[in-house]
Amino acid sequence: MSFISYLIKGISLGSVYSIIALGYTMVYGIAKMLNFAHGDVIMVGGYVIFTVMSMIGLNPFVAVLLSIILCTLLGITIERVAYKPLRSASSLAVLITAIGVSYLLQNLALLIFGADTKSFTSIIAVPALKLADGRLTISGETLVTIPLCILIMVLLTVFVKRSKTGRSMQAVSEDKAAAVLMGINVNKTIAITFAIGSSLAAVASVLMFSAYPSLTSTSGSMPGIKAFVAAVFGGIGSIPGAMLGGILLGVIEILGRAYISSQLADAIVFLILIIVLLVKPTGILGKKIQEKV
Amino acid sequence: MKKWNTINKSTRNNIITIGVIVVIYAVCQLMIAAGAMSNLMQGLLVPLCYYSILAISLNLTVGILGELSLGHAGFMCVGAFAGAFFSKSTQNGIGSSFVGFLIALLLGAIAAALFGALIGVVVLRLRGDYLAIVTLAFGEIIKNVINVLYIGLDGKGFHFSMKDSEALNLEENGTIIINGAKGITGTPKHTTFTIAALLLIAAYLIISNLIHSRSGRAIQAIRDNRIAAESVGIDITGFKLLAFTLSAAMAGVAGVLYSHNISTLVATPKNFGYNMSIMILVFVVLGGIGNIRGSIIAAVILTLLPEYLRFLQDYRMLIYAIVLIVIMIFNWNPTCIAWRKNHSLRDILHSLTGKNKKEA
Incomplete structure (x- = not known):
């Protein structure tokens, strides 16, 4: 029984990773950059909900809505101020800027909210499900997280495949110059991608901090790294890949924590990244990119 | 100085840098020996x-x-x-x-x-x-x-x-x-x-x-x-x-x-x-x-x-973050690159000295 409960816990954590990984993978696919600040947007989302609920005392739904709106705006602002001026620059320059943005968000949060750990009260008011005479308990957070993740995934796939904006995203990711010639507004498309990624990060922050309630200025960075690992694992640039990679990674992490060592769980995740890069650098569902000279 | 000019440029640069490090080292040692250096600085x-x-x-x-x-x-x-x-x-x-x-x-x-x-x-x-x-x-x-x-x-x-x-x-x-x-x-x-x-x-x-x-x-x-x-x-x-x-x-x-x-x-x-x-x-x-x-x-x-600047201690990391972003944009943004070309320090110096000559 304990194995099944770990497995479910792993899928739940993995669902959160895959929602975060979607943000990485879409931005990477379209802007060809690694948005280091993505993990920190989760942290900002967490602080927004925390502030709105415990200091102003508003309804959780209002708090979540506000958090999604603010994170979306934050994502668009980051792109506009820090990344857009560097569209033609080398990838190293963009990468260092992204690190700068991530570091800026972390330290702003540190200055505003202080270094002490805030405890986040779960806002998912779903009762836990007891199965098999109470030997298997599935928490309310898990019951919400997994279906929500599947819903997001389906909606996003339909959006990218069917809508006009989604198709222009595909076009930009395929060939930026050709997309411009087809009359696609590349800047707008990239901004929309950042907006979607950041709003997903806000959703992920609700789910993650409800299940793991300690909130500090750096609590977004490690999930961010792991979500990136998940994106690479599944094949960077691929939406189903992010989902698959996220869930596999979550399961491996929880099982590793339970059966191998809790202190080394992060090291195990890191080892998986190394193995994936060694064996299949394009990930499970990734496409091999042809290089044009 | 003819000999100096015949040494290749990278060697010259190395000599200058190492020379500066050695001089700073010697000055520091002298200051320690003379007791003119604070404990903070020595540390x-x-x-x-x-x-x-x-x-x-x-x-x-x-x-x-x-x-x-x-x-x-x-x-x-x-x-x-x-x-x-x-x-x-x-x-x-x-x-x-x-x-x-x-x-x-x-x-x-x-x-x-x-x-x-x-x-x-x-x-x-x-x-x-x-x-x-x-x-x-x-x-x-x-x-x-x-x-x-x-x-x-x-x-x-x-x-x-x-x-x-x-x-x-x-x-x-x-x-x-x-x-x-x-x-x-x-x-x-x-x-x-x-x-x-x-x-x-x-x-x-x-x-x-x-x-x-x-x-x-x-x-x-x-x-x-x-x-x-x-x-x-x-x-x-x-x-x-x-x-x-x-x-x-x-x-x-x-x-x-x-x-x-x-x-x-x-x-x-x-x-x-x-x-x-x-x-x-x-x-x-x-x-x-x-x-x-x-x-x-x-x-x-x-x-x-x-x-x-102890009073800046709390803001140190924040300043580092801003330094990273601003320097990257200043160095790589096409607009900034163009601006720097038109406003380079050398040009400004040249135009200043040029004017001075005219006035003289």
Whole structure:
């Protein structure tokens, strides 16, 4: 029984990773950059909900809505101020800027909210499900997280495949110059991608901090790294890949924590990244990119 | 001065830089001897050297190789623990001598290089920004691993454990060398300003010679155009690995200097964490990516400045973040590049002197 409960816990954590990984993978696919600040947007989302609920005392739904709106705006602002001026620059320059943005968000949060750990009260008011005479308990957070993740995934796939904006995203990711010639507004498309990624990060922050309630200025960075690992694992640039990679990674992490060592769980995740890069650098569902000279 | 002009340019630059370091070193020693230097300043002399070594070694990866490493503090950590481990376990023998310290330095460099090579072999053959994320993860994880690592020494040899110090099963006269989160206590204080300054000069020479060597030109060719470099037969992965491993080894040396400058070595987020790696990156970016001399200057200024501007302490990291973003945009944004061309300092000076001549 304990194995099944770990497995479910792993899928739940993995669902959160895959929602975060979607943000990485879409931005990477379209802007060809690694948005280091993505993990920190989760942290900002967490602080927004925390502030709105415990200091102003508003309804959780209002708090979540506000958090999604603010994170979306934050994502668009980051792109506009820090990344857009560097569209033609080398990838190293963009990468260092992204690190700068991530570091800026972390330290702003540190200055505003202080270094002490805030405890986040779960806002998912779903009762836990007891199965098999109470030997298997599935928490309310898990019951919400997994279906929500599947819903997001389906909606996003339909959006990218069917809508006009989604198709222009595909076009930009395929060939930026050709997309411009087809009359696609590349800047707008990239901004929309950042907006979607950041709003997903806000959703992920609700789910993650409800299940793991300690909130500090750096609590977004490690999930961010792991979500990136998940994106690479599944094949960077691929939406189903992010989902698959996220869930596999979550399961491996929880099982590793339970059966191998809790202190080394992060090291195990890191080892998986190394193995994936060694064996299949394009990930499970990734496409091999042809290089044009 | 005719002779001076016949020396090739890079040698001239080396002589100037090393000359400046030697002069500063001599002035510092004179000030210490005369008692004119505050304790605060004296305590900073060794950190200045190892920060400079860290900065120039990271510049080798970022500036010369063109890859981003965010785990430089992790390599420093590996070097620090490897060196301190050796000194502590041979404390009653060779470890307390000068030769022992040299071996510790060498071991620290080798250990860090080994980890650098391990990461490099996997990551550097790929395209894309994988090195940044892998080194970032490495830097975070190496701390966790060291914090659960217990190593003890007794008559029967070394004992390892990843649980606690009890699990080592040491004999009565055995000593715990690495005590998990409590780290290594009682490392001999071998690092002196002289050794640190000498190593800084050595590191500078190694890197500047590498840049102007055949290998260095190959590495820079890879940075500037990977495909072109590959098509003239340059071994991409090999040269990338060379630069990255060398950079890691130097960070390891800096780590040994660090660990032999303090009495208790503990791996905390403060000394070997992400913040440290970013701080070194700020040294490199502020000093100029690819500019070795600039890295040393930036490391010195940014280490001294916060000590004198204590009121800025809370905002230090925030300022670092802004420095990274602003310098990158200023350096790479097309509009900024155009603006800099029209408003370069040289032009302004020329126009000023031109006017002066007319007036005269």
